[in-house]
Amino acid sequence: MVDLIPTKEQWHRALCERHGEDIQRYFESATVAICGLGGLGSNIAVALARAGVGKLVLVDFDKVDITNLHRQQYKADQIGRYKTEALAENLKEIAPYTELALHTVRVNDENAVNLLQNADIICEAFDDAECKAQLVNTVLEKMPHKYIVAASGMAGFSSANTIKTRKITSKFYLCGDEVSDAKDGVGLVSSRVMICAAHQAHMVLRILANEFEV
């Protein structure tokens, strides 16, 4: 099987045909951090790896659980594994030339700058509302030159069309419907979470392509 995988040059050429050479070079020279590797983060990672983003920094403290499998990019035989390691394994099969840095830790005010300092863009992909707010505030306060693409409101069976991307400041983008809370007894549905993750991944690619409007 190994010798059937395309070379790095073939991979690069194939992506240049889709995205154009200039934009593909922007993608390949970029580092994107993804904080939280659940329904948002694991799907963002797959989209960015497929698009040929050069380096992904993957951050999550948690392990794969059976309740994750309906919406997250893990496999049944990966239950119990650290999400960082399981996702890295899956991404290597999908896009073998994307460089990965794994951090199996909880992000907090103390370690955030150190973990995220090499990223051009940071994706907030946590589950918990307080963690979301904390990361967004920390990045915008302590690393004001970096972009952050966050998410809020994607639970339930409401219309797919209510998920939007909004530009809040020149460095802060927010995806979601901003109201559908997972704690209202409404579960997270794979398709709607993936739509929100796709909004985040797409905004990341647009920023890398120097398209800053939503």
Add this chain to the structure above:
Amino acid sequence: MVKINGEELNIAGKSISEFLATTNYDPKRIAVERNGDIVPKAQYDETMLCDGDVVEVVSFVGGG
């Protein structure tokens, strides 16, 4: 007048903390943008709202 999340409010002279105390926002779940910049959490007490300020309070809900 201060425009907060699109609504004109007569609260010039109040601090962000004083304004937030009159609302249902959970301070742990928000980010506050004022005239294009994020207001650091530690400065909510001392940041006074002025006539013409445009403010957005982003309130996060759970799920991911």
